[in-house]
Amino acid sequence: MGVELCAKLGGGGLFTRLAKSWSKMEKGLNDCVSKSFIGRYFKLEARKSCFTKELRAATATFLTMAYIITVNATILSDSGGTCSIADCTTSLNQTASPDCMIKPNAGYQTCLSKVKGDLIVATVLSAMVGSIAMGILANLPLALAPAMGPNAYLAYNLVGFHGSGSISYQTALAIVLLEGCAFFAISAFGLRSKLAKLIPRSVRLACAAGIGLFIAFVGLQVHQGVGLIGPDSSTLVTLTGCASTNPETGECIGGKLRNPKLWLSLAGFLITSYGLMKNVKGSMIYGILFVTMVSWFRGTSVTYFPNTPIGDTSYNYFKKVVDFRMIKSTAGALSFSNFNRSEVWVALATLFYVDVLAITGTMHTMAEIGGYANEQGGFEGEYLAYLVDAGSTIVGSTLGVSTVATYVESSAGLREGGRTGLTAVIIGLYFFISLFFIPLLSSVPPWAIGPSLVMVGVMMMKVVKDINWADMKEAIPAFITMLLMPLTYSIANGIVAGIGLYVALSLYDYMLGSIRWLIKMKRMVAKEQNQVSATAGVDSTIEII
Numbered sequence: 001m002g003v004e005l006c007a008k009l010g011g012g013g014l015f016t017r018l019a020k021s022w023s024k025m026e027k028g029l030n031d032c033v034s035k036s037f038i039g040r041y042f043k044l045e046a047r048k049s050c051f052t053k054e055l056r057a058a059t060a061t062f063l064t065m066a067y068i069i070t071v072n073a074t075i076l077s078d079s080g081g082t083c084s085i086a087d088c089t090t091s092l093n094q095t096a097s098p099d100c101m102i103k104p105n106a107g108y109q110t111c112l113s114k115v116k117g118d119l120i121v122a123t124v125l126s127a128m129v130g131s132i133a134m135g136i137l138a139n140l141p142l143a144l145a146p147a148m149g150p151n152a153y154l155a156y157n158l159v160g161f162h163g164s165g166s167i168s169y170q171t172a173l174a175i176v177l178l179e180g181c182a183f184f185a186i187s188a189f190g191l192r193s194k195l196a197k198l199i200p201r202s203v204r205l206a207c208a209a210g211i212g213l214f215i216a217f218v219g220l221q222v223h224q225g226v227g228l229i230g231p232d233s234s235t236l237v238t239l240t241g242c243a244s245t246n247p248e249t250g251e252c253i254g255g256k257l258r259n260p261k262l263w264l265s266l267a268g269f270l271i272t273s274y275g276l277m278k279n280v281k282g283s284m285i286y287g288i289l290f291v292t293m294v295s296w297f298r299g300t301s302v303t304y305f306p307n308t309p310i311g312d313t314s315y316n317y318f319k320k321v322v323d324f325r326m327i328k329s330t331a332g333a334l335s336f337s338n339f340n341r342s343e344v345w346v347a348l349a350t351l352f353y354v355d356v357l358a359i360t361g362t363m364h365t366m367a368e369i370g371g372y373a374n375e376q377g378g379f380e381g382e383y384l385a386y387l388v389d390a391g392s393t394i395v396g397s398t399l400g401v402s403t404v405a406t407y408v409e410s411s412a413g414l415r416e417g418g419r420t421g422l423t424a425v426i427i428g429l430y431f432f433i434s435l436f437f438i439p440l441l442s443s444v445p446p447w448a449i450g451p452s453l454v455m456v457g458v459m460m461m462k463v464v465k466d467i468n469w470a471d472m473k474e475a476i477p478a479f480i481t482m483l484l485m486p487l488t489y490s491i492a493n494g495i496v497a498g499i500g501l502y503v504a505l506s507l508y509d510y511m512l513g514s515i516r517w518l519i520k521m522k523r524m525v526a527k528e529q530n531q532v533s534a535t536a537g538v539d540s541t542i543e544i545i
Contacts, residue, residue, distance in 0.1 A: 057418025058426035063282030130392030135424030180393030212460025225450020330400025
């Protein structure tokens with residue numbers, strides 16, 4: 001009896017029928033959607049796709065890029081956001097000093113927690129709006145979200161850690177808004193590709209790698225991530241992971257590599273690395289989830305909710321699990337009052353060129369992977385895609401986040417068969433669902449985010465293979481561009497140095513070419529003069545005769 005039952009179940013009877021029934025239901029659903037208004041609008045049959053294939057593609061893309069929800073909010077909140085010295089807690093009859101924004105302060109930390117929650121909502125909304133617009137208007141399976149690189153540039157170069165930079169958070173958002181408007185204008189007039197070609201190819205490639213190194217460098221630091229490296233009075237940076245640090249300088253006091261949060265973070269990094277080695281979808285998420293869930297337990301040395309007033313407040317909000325949050329501090333936080341300073345225009349030019357280079361490269365790479373690029377190098381929906389990308393940046397800046405861009409993680413969906421804008425629309429709906437889980441998303445610790453930042457740096461380094469290292473004219477500017485971005489803590493410095501060095505190395509070729517041109521012109525003029533003289537001599541002879 002048992003053998004017969006096993007034969008019926010294991011022999012393929014029941015499972016075969018279930019598989020056939022599922023295939024029939026899937027085919028019916030796909031046929032129904034393909035023949036509906038939605039199927040005709042997104043051209044499912046014309047692009048040889050179907051609803052379930054687009055659904056799988058959207059799920060794969062969302063899983064590979066969902067890390068940006070917490071990562072972006074963590075990076076931008078490091079700038080301090082709209083928090084100021086007025087939010088610091090002080091004793092009676094005392095005035096707060098600027099140090100309260102750098103040193104631990106209960107009032108300022110509470111403000112930062114609220115800003116981070118607002119930035120999570122802003123990140124989700126900008127990604128949702130951009131992805132849905134890309135799907136409906138351009139009909140492309142590309143997902144959008146606040147870009148890695150510009151967010152770090154805004155937080156650490158412009159505004160500075162907890163507002164220690166030369167530009168305020170409000171002014172920085174106004175810069176992002178103007179950059180989005182400028183990008184929209186050049187996209188509308190078709191000037192985008194021409195501007196991208198003004199920067200030498202080696203420097204363009206080095207920019208991506210340099211930004212990757214910069215992001216990884218941020219992810220390895222104490223305040224922003226893993227905590228493996230930190231400041232040192234003698235060597236500037238050194239190995240840390242310390243059990244205790246100086247609260248004022250951040251230098252290690254004792255116990256190097258003995259911080260349990262460091263080792264937990266490294267465990268998350270290994271999980272992500274193994275997943276990527278085996279091409280597991282959502283590997284970045286799994287590493288973040290592991291570290292985060294371990295850090296949610298109270299009473300441990302790695303807890304995100306210590307037994308302090310701030311820890312208690314964070315834990316009480318975390319226990320809500322589901323909550324719909326309104327943006328209170330970052331939406332509309334724009335200021336144009338300091339646009340008479342040179343730093344503002346340098347920042348605008350830097351963000352603009354980084355955006356032009358990154359978007360142009362990403363769009364064309366996705367077109368090649370998806371197989372919808374034409375012989376001229378363009379693709380269907382290209383014009384509207386660039387307008388949507390620029391428009392999403394404008395929307396994001398009004399919500400409080402940095403430049404919004406098309407994500408290379410869209411390639412995960414393309415590999416799953418996504419070919420239409422329906423994929424992007426479903427991704428936008430996934431982001432919408434995440435809006436209701438802000439208490440969980442805002443409780444992700446920095447040491448869970450750090451490994452993903454380092455991994456982003458790893459992924460961005462692959463472009464260096466396309467640099468011609470045998471040609472010193474190409475190699476030297478590229479290397480200096482990559483080197484200066486993390487070492488000077490500035491993306492702008494790397495770009496300016498790379499372009500300037502390339503121009504300086506090209507002066508010899510320009511001067512030699514000019515000299516050769518002048519010699520050639522001189523010979524042509526001399527030849528013309530000789531011909532004129534010869535003609536004049538013949539004419540005078542004829543007159544004499």
